[in-house]
Amino acid sequence: MSLIDTMNDVDARHLTKGVVISVSGVTKHFDSGTQAIAGVDLDVAQGDFVALVGPSGCGKSTLLRMAAGLERPTEGSVALGTDSVGFIFQEPTLLPWRSVRANVELSAELARLPKAQRRSRAQRAIDAVGLGGFESQLPRMLSGGMKMRTSLARTLTSEPEVMLLDEPFGALDEMTRLDMQTELQRLYAERRFTAMFITHSVSEAVFLANRVIVMSPRPGRITADIRVEFPYPRDPDLRYDPRFTAHVAEISETLRGAR
């Protein structure tokens, strides 16, 4: 049982086989009086890439934060079947005085891995995100996309079974964002972690996920759960495929209907 399950008073041994994140009958009221979430049930299977889309303020981040154990549900339960979890937020939050390599090694340092293993894992992650050659640069010398790559590499270094990503590419320019989407799904194709990914972009959701969850306006409920069956790794040109645009249209329509 992980620390997070302990915090949520849920025993992970009660999870259905193959389910890594289980949200059951969850409602969330904040002390301010805001009700963020209403009656959400969601099981995420091991190896699923789930994208959450919904109008601003519908409780997507709250749901993700509950999965991370950072918030408790008011009613219902949230269980996580592992304590091997990586987070990525919109802001890369790098330590400004540390080089790319030292930032990427941080998660392995915190996990107290021996130095040689730290080095080799960090280098593998740096190469995987295309930052080879930039190891000794400081964050202030990096573009927004490179900072996000560094943040992604830092998370990959701890080889998490579950990745929780809250609009990680929201602040990037369009071209960098498309590149990062391609990189992330390539890494997913190789490593098959379980992912929960928040985005405002329907096309980003369809390109990355094998399952798109659509939420209603606050208090957020699940209004649709749509399977996206394209095999991984996905080619950037998939975005021009009529089946891809049909998915985007269907989800956009559901979002409009949910307002």
Ligand SMILES: Nc1ncnc2c1ncn2[C@@H]1O[C@H](COP(=O)(O)OP(=O)(O)OP(=O)(O)O)[C@@H](O)[C@H]1O
């Ligand atoms: N700690 C908190 N205290 C009080 N209210 C909160 C807190 N965190 C979030 N909220 C409120 O709960 C609602 C849901 O917020 P949340 O950030 O989960 O939505 P979201 O769907 O992620 O929004 P966005 O897409 O704009 O990022 C909002 O009305 C927000 O103001």
